[in-house]
Amino acid sequence: MYILAQIHTDLINADQDQNSIESQYYNGIWKKKADDGYWRPEAYWEIPLWMAKVSGILLKNGKSHAKHIVTTDEVTYNKSHGIVMFSVLDSNKHIIKKIINNSPDGAFILGGYIDWSYFDDEYESEAMNLYSRGETIEHWAKRNELKDAPPSYHLFQDEKCIPRLTMSKGCNHMCSFCSIPKGITEIPMSDIMENLTAMCEQLDFELIYIDDKTFGQCRNHRSLEFLGLWIRGMNPAFKGFIVQTTAAMVKKLDLSGLHIFAVEVGVESYNDDILSEYRKPATEHLIKLAAQKLKHEGIKFIPNIIIGMPEETSRTYARTYNFIERYRDDIFSINIYNLAVYDGTELADRVDATEDDKDEMKIKKSFVDEEKHKLDEAFSTMLFSNALTIL
Ligand code: SF4
DSSP states (O other): OEEEEEEOHHHHTTTSOTTSHHHHHHHHHHHHTGGGTOOOOSSSSSOOHHHHHHHHHHHHTTOOEEEEEEOOTTOOOOGGGOEEEEEEOTTTHHHHHHHHHHOTTOEEEEEESSOGGGGHHHHHOTTOOEEEESOOHHHHHHHTTOOOOOOOOGGGTTOBOOOEEOSEEOBSOOOTTOOOOBSOEEOOHHHHHHHHHHHHHHOBOSEEEEOOTTTTSSGGGGGHHHHHHHHHHHOTTOOEEEEEEOHHHHHHSOOTTSOEEEEEEEEEOSOHHHHHHTTOSOOHHHHHHHHHHHHHHTOEEEEEEEEOOTTOOHHHHHHHHHHHHHTGGGBSOOEEEEOOOOTTSHHHHHSOOOGGGGOTTOOOOTTSOHHHHHHHHHHHHHHHHHHHHHO
């Protein structure tokens, strides 16, 4: 028996003030945009893709499995439960570590892309049964002689959500804060169709999120024209795709006929100096052109903004704020992120970062002084308050 375990978002965000402006905003999106198809399951922001993939493999190989949503870090597992699988992120690793330490008679497999030295003690302890850590799903299946299979969403039957579809992996750019691997790998169309078929048969959705980091870089992007029609045949309620890309790509691409509902544009900061410092493939001019083109095409515009880059000043924040104000009638919602310093990025080489600095939930960064931290906080409050009025 395998247990596919997922930490409930309420447990991950237990320290977060539910009345904070950030919580009001993010809770507000799902309430106010529900008629547009913004549906999220209660326990997680989106269906965990790793669970669908592992579930498909276990199903095909006749292995019994179940999902378990973890709502308390006091939970314990023992071998009679079976082998417990977790996908570890920087945001949930402290909870998983505690659960493993609570469960000396448990059996665990950990996947994900974190720095695995965090689990050295558990891995090396003879009392623990941490079978593997950091293994890919493909490697785990091969090691256990399990045949590969399309994803299955049967553990999430009829769940209302925005499913994620990956058509390519990687990105051709190398922005200094980003940890996405360089280069594009195209997902075979047979895999895309298997995934879409499972989504249409097992999930309840009106929108699909295209997981490609910079939509348009992979040559298969035009297949949305056909896929949109095909999905609508299976699910007449389908409204379209949400994609994420750069301002330059919005300008370059022919978006017509691709069934695109909304584009998340990597604006980050509306300041040429900062965009160039971070090697972002965008300029203020391109961002404006992208906003105008999306309006012209009737596609919703969602700017992504990063708070906390060390170069930001009150003047640069004001420029970003003014940009948002200028286009507020055309903005569907704003994705607001705190700067996170990921391992292996150019930014990680440039600043002296701590473990906490990897956490995108935390606005305070160890490498900025108190005055700059107050500025970041003030801008964050202003932007979230404004974003709330835009919804
Ligand atoms: S364009 Fe986006 S995905 Fe690509 S490197 Fe820059 S931030 Fe990362």
